[in-house]
Amino acid sequence: MAEPPIPAPASSAVPDSQPLRVGSHILKSRLIVGTGKYDSLQLMKDSLEASGSDCVTVAVRREKLYDREGKNLLDYIDLAKYTLLPNTAGCYNATDAVRVARLGREILKSLENPGADWVKLEVLGDSKTLLPDPIATLEACKLLVAEGFQVLCYTSDDPIMAVRLKAAGAASVMPAGSPIGSGQGILNPNNLRIILEYLKAGDPDYPVIVDAGVGTASDVSMAFELGADGVLLNTAIAHARYPVAMATAMKHATLSGRLAYQAGRIPRRLYAMASSPEDGSITSRPW
Amino acid sequence: MITIEFNGVQSEVDEKTTMEDLLRLAKVESRFCAVELNLEILPKDHYASQVFCDGDKIEVVTLVGGG
Structure with a gap:
């Protein structure tokens, strides 16, 4: 792999020599963030901005006709800046998921x-x-694939299921690091390694996005260091003590993890290897 | 008058009421919404002409925060 360019710091988007491609979509940032569970819509807006993301997830729900506050989520999302990714959250069967996907579309x-x-x-x-x-x-x-949708598919970290979903036409397979909103991070990095190996065999650009379970910035870095193409998270920012600061941390974690993956980490060794030369040492040895 | 189910609530409306009327009365910003009539999506260009039958089920959905 070629040496990656060093990105400029503190840009609003997360730069990458290879943007994230999912189906026909090209995203500047490899971090996709959710819009749920913020204390206020203004805090959500500020956090999205700090995350550097250009793609945000949204849910489809019944319009409140009788107790509306007069504010709509979309008043706080710049539709020229963000690609919306509607979800089918809360669906427990395929019929409902297809129905909700059509409404989102x-x-x-x-x-x-x-x-x-x-x-x-x-x-x-x-x-x-x-x-x-x-x-x-x-x-x-x-x-959904038969209806022409580009499907980004949330799944567990089971490699066999991931292969089945890719074969079914999913534009991206999105294994969970751990249960949604749990903040447990990536519980089984070996399964994620196997998923990446299987889905990218002969198809290295196939996008695998870690979706769910992120608790803090190191979880994001870990996903990218393992070779994930993207990370999707929501609660880790929305429920952090300072969401805007955590969103900023997530942006840097995305940048660091991806760059570390591209840079190529050293192999793990059981024993130490001195960083200073043995040759020319003037001290005595105890053996 | 006929009875329809509008977002889960039984409502009485005049036979001549259109979907457009219904959304206007409910103060819904139609650009931010999608509408189902008896589980089928109703195209926006039908709102002005669509009237209802007794027992019709109407669902108006919008986008909310989600992950």
Whole structure:
């Protein structure tokens, strides 16, 4: 791998010699952030800006007709700056996921946002763990691909399932580092290594995005150091004590982790290797 | 008058009420929304002419924060 260019610090977007490509979409930042769970919409807006991301996830929900506060999420998201990625969060079967994906597409089409043709597919199996239902996820993925959606598919860190989803036409497979919102980071880096190896075999540009479980900046760096193409997170920023500061940390973690991956880490060794030369040493040895 | 289900709430409306009327009465910004009539997405250019039958189910959704 060629030596990567050193990016300029403190830019608003995360620069990379190779932008993140997912299907027909090209993202400047490899960090995708969610828009949920912020204390206020203004805090969300400031955090999105600090994260350097140019792609944000959104959910589809029933319009509140009777107790509205008069503020819409979209009043706080610059649609010229961000590509929206609508999700199917909260769906527990394929039929509901397809329904929600279609509604998300309809809204994004009316907003003329480029995100209208893709969806973050999430079909859950259990409300306590929020782990995906693999059978319903695969079924929904096939249906949505057949309808022309570019599907970014949330899944567990099971390599076999990841291969099945890619074969079903997913534009990106997005394994969870750990359960959604748990902040446990990447629990099984070996599974992630296997997923990356399998999905990128003969197809090195196929995008694998770690989605869910991030707790802090080092989790993001770790994902990129393992070779992930992107990271998607929400709670780690929204519920941090200082969300804007954490968003800034996540931006730098993205930059550091990706650059470290491109730079090529040294192999782990069981024994030490002196950094200073042995030759010419004037001290005595105890052996 | 006919009875429709509008976002889960039973509502009585005049037979001549259109989807456009309904959204205006509910003060919904239609650009930010998608509308389903009996689980089928209703294209925006149908809002002005679409009237309802007794028992129709209308769902208006928008985007909210999510991960």
